[in-house]
Amino acid sequence: MSERIIEKLCKLACLELSEKEKEKFEKELNKVLDAFNIIDEIEVSTEPAFRPIEEKNKLREDVANATHEFTELKILKAPKTIE
Numbered sequence: 224m225s226e227r228i229i230e231k232l233c234k235l236a237c238l239e240l241s242e243k244e245k246e247k248f249e250k251e252l253n254k255v256l257d258a259f260n261i262i263d264e265i266e267v268s269t270e271p272a273f274r275p276i277e278e279k280n281k282l283r284e285d286v287a288n289a290t291h292e293f294t295e296l297k298i299l300k301a302p303k304t305i306e
Contacts, residue, residue, distance in 0.1 A: 224249055224252065224253060224256075226245075229245050229248065229249050229252075232248075232252075233245070233248075
């Protein structure tokens with residue numbers, strides 16, 4: 224990793240590091256990048272997760288109740304449910 228990239232990262236993170244700290248930071252950052260490279264090598268299946276029982280959306284049909292009425296502004300007016 225170039226010194227230029229380390230300088231830019233330090234600037235973006237608002238870090239003021241000595242030369243010794245920059246060397247340590249570079250080594251640690253390389254270890255992190257190596258770990259991500261290992262993760263990138265893992266092949267992941269894109270198949271959906273297994274479900275023993277197939278579920279469908281359980282939605283009820285919207286039906287206007289006989290006790291409901293529409294106002295002149297076409298707003299549904301329903302009886303009070305909370306006292």
